[in-house]
Amino acid sequence: MVQLVRKNFNFNEFNLNYGDDNRYELIDGGLIKMEPTGLHEQVAAIVGRKLNVEIDRLSFPYLIPHRCLIKLLGTETSNR
Numbered sequence: 001m002v003q004l005v006r007k008n009f010n011f012n013e014f015n016l017n018y019g020d021d022n023r024y025e026l027i028d029g030g031l032i033k034m035e036p037t038g039l040h041e042q043v044a045a046i047v048g049r050k051l052n053v054e055i056d057r058l059s060f061p062y063l064i065p066h067r068c069l070i071k072l073l074g075t076e077t078s079n080r
Contacts, residue, residue: 011071019069028075 009017014026025032034040048064055062 015069 008029009026009031010029011026014024014031018024018026018031023033023035025034047070051064055064
């Protein structure tokens with residue numbers, strides 16, 4: 001179930017208040033309470049795998065934690 005909690009957060013407000021709470025995502029400025037589904041987890045795994053392949057290929061000293069906050073450029077949207 002997806003539930004709208006409050007509208008009009010910017011990324012910095014979201015990160016400050018909910019950045020460590022994996023139950024919420026920021027979608028177009030709206031705070032969304034998430035209950036991870038199989039599909040959601042599959043998409044997160046695919047994105048993480050693709051990022052890790054590129055990190056290895058380019059020999060970057062980075063890692064992708066199991067849970068992380070990703071902000072889409074030019075939006076007030078942030079996903080885990």
